[in-house]
Amino acid sequence: MSAFSLTRVTAVLVKEFTQLTRDRLTYALILLMPIVQLLLFGYAINNDPRHLPTAVLAQDNGAFARSTLGAISNSGYFDIVQTARTPAELDRALSRGEVMFAITIPADFTRRVVRGDRAQILVEADASDPGATGGAVAALAALPQQALSHDLLGAVAPVRADPPFEVIVHRRYNPEAITAYNIVPGLLGVILSMTLVMMTALGVTREYERGTMESLLATPVRPLEVMAGKLAPYVLVGLIQTAFILVLAKLLFDVPMRGGWGALSVGILLFIVGSLALGFLLSTVARTQLQAMQMSVFYILPSILLSGFMFPFRGMPEWAQALGTAIPVTHFLRIVRGALLKGLDFADLWPSLAALGLFVLVVVSLAMARYRTTLD
Structure with missing residues (x-):
C-alpha cells in the first residue's frame, strides 16, 4: 500500500461533489432544516403569551x-x-x-x-x-x-x-394546572404522526428500492385500490396505538375523560387516514428511504412546534398561527383536548372535524395524482 495520496483524496472529493448534484432533494432538505428551526424558535416560539x-x-x-x-x-x-x-x-x-x-x-x-x-x-x-x-x-x-x-x-x-x-x-377544565392533562392528550397526535406518516413513507419507498413495486404496477390494480390495500393494515395499527395511549393516560396520569366520544372517534379515524395518505404521498415523491425519512421529519417538526403541543398556540405571532392552522395536528389536538378535558362533541368541534376531512380529501387526491404519474 502506497503512502497517503492527495490525488486519490481529490478523486474521492470530486466523486462526493458529483453525488451531491445527483441527490439535490436530500441535501436541499438538510440545508432547509436548520433554517426552518432557526425561524421557528427565533420568531414563532413564545413562552409568555400576550394579547x-x-x-x-x-x-x-x-x-x-x-x-x-x-x-x-x-x-x-x-x-x-x-x-x-x-x-x-x-x-x-x-x-x-x-x-x-x-x-x-x-x-x-x-x-x-x-x-x-x-x-x-x-x-x-x-x-x-x-x-x-x-x-x-x-x-x-x-x-x-x-x-x-x-x-x-x-x-x-x-x-x-x-x-x-x-x-x-x-x-x-384544569383547575389544578396539571401539565400532564395538556401534554398527554396532545401526545396522541404527535405519536400517530411520527409513526404512521414515517412508517407508510418508508414502507412504500422500500418497495420501489427493492423493485417489488414494478410487479405491482404491471397488474391491473387501480391506484385507489393500491392505496386502500396498503393503508388498511396501518389503520388498525393506528387504532391500537390510540387505544393504548388513552388507557395509559387514564391509568398512569388520571387524565379526565369527560365525554365527546363520538366526535373524538371520527377525529381519530380522519387523522389516521390522513396521516397514512400523507405518508403514501411522500413515498411517491421520495426516491430513497433516506429521502422519505427526511421529508417525514420535515413535516413532523412544524407539527410539534406550531400545533400548540409544546408551546402555547396563542403565544405565536399571527403568521405562525396561520401556518399552524394549516397543519392537521393542530385541529386534531383541539378535538382530543376538547373532547377529553371539556366534554365537547360534534356541535362544538365540527370546525376542526371539517378541517381534518378537507385534509384527507386533498392528500388522497394528490397521492392518487402522483401515483398515476408513476404509472405513466
Whole structure:
C-alpha cells in the first residue's frame, strides 16, 4: 500500500461533489432544516403569551366598569374580541376555544365600589393549557390597585388601604394546572404522526428500492385500490396505538375523560387516514428511504412546534398561527383536548372535524395524482 495520496483524496472529493448534484432533494432538505428551526424558535416560539383573546359580559356599563376593562386591555395580556350578552354565550365561547378568558362584571359593581362593599369581578380562564394562561393570571394580581387609581378621587376615594375590588379567578377544565392533562392528550397526535406518516413513507419507498413495486404496477390494480390495500393494515395499527395511549393516560396520569366520544372517534379515524395518505404521498415523491425519512421529519417538526403541543398556540405571532392552522395536528389536538378535558362533541368541534376531512380529501387526491404519474 502506497503512502497517503492527495490525488486519490481529490478523486474521492470530486466523486462526493458529483453525488451531491445527483441527490439535490436530500441535501436541499438538510440545508432547509436548520433554517426552518432557526425561524421557528427565533420568531414563532413564545413562552409568555400576550394579547390573548378575551370575551366580556358587562352587566354594569358605568365609568368604573369601563376603566377596569381598559386597564385589563392595557396590561397587554388580554385582547377583548367578544362581547357576550348572556352567561351561556360567554361560557360557550370559552368552551369552544374561541377565547381563552371570560370576564364578567356584575350589575352591582359600581355601587359596591362606591360603598366599599367588597366589589368583585369574575375572570374565567381556559386552563387546559396552564402555560398559556399563567402569565396573564399573574398579571391580574395588580389590577385592583391600579385600575381605578384615577377614578376614585375626592368623596369616593377609598378610606382604607384595601383594594377597591377583588378579582376572582376560576381556572376551568384544569383547575389544578396539571401539565400532564395538556401534554398527554396532545401526545396522541404527535405519536400517530411520527409513526404512521414515517412508517407508510418508508414502507412504500422500500418497495420501489427493492423493485417489488414494478410487479405491482404491471397488474391491473387501480391506484385507489393500491392505496386502500396498503393503508388498511396501518389503520388498525393506528387504532391500537390510540387505544393504548388513552388507557395509559387514564391509568398512569388520571387524565379526565369527560365525554365527546363520538366526535373524538371520527377525529381519530380522519387523522389516521390522513396521516397514512400523507405518508403514501411522500413515498411517491421520495426516491430513497433516506429521502422519505427526511421529508417525514420535515413535516413532523412544524407539527410539534406550531400545533400548540409544546408551546402555547396563542403565544405565536399571527403568521405562525396561520401556518399552524394549516397543519392537521393542530385541529386534531383541539378535538382530543376538547373532547377529553371539556366534554365537547360534534356541535362544538365540527370546525376542526371539517378541517381534518378537507385534509384527507386533498392528500388522497394528490397521492392518487402522483401515483398515476408513476404509472405513466
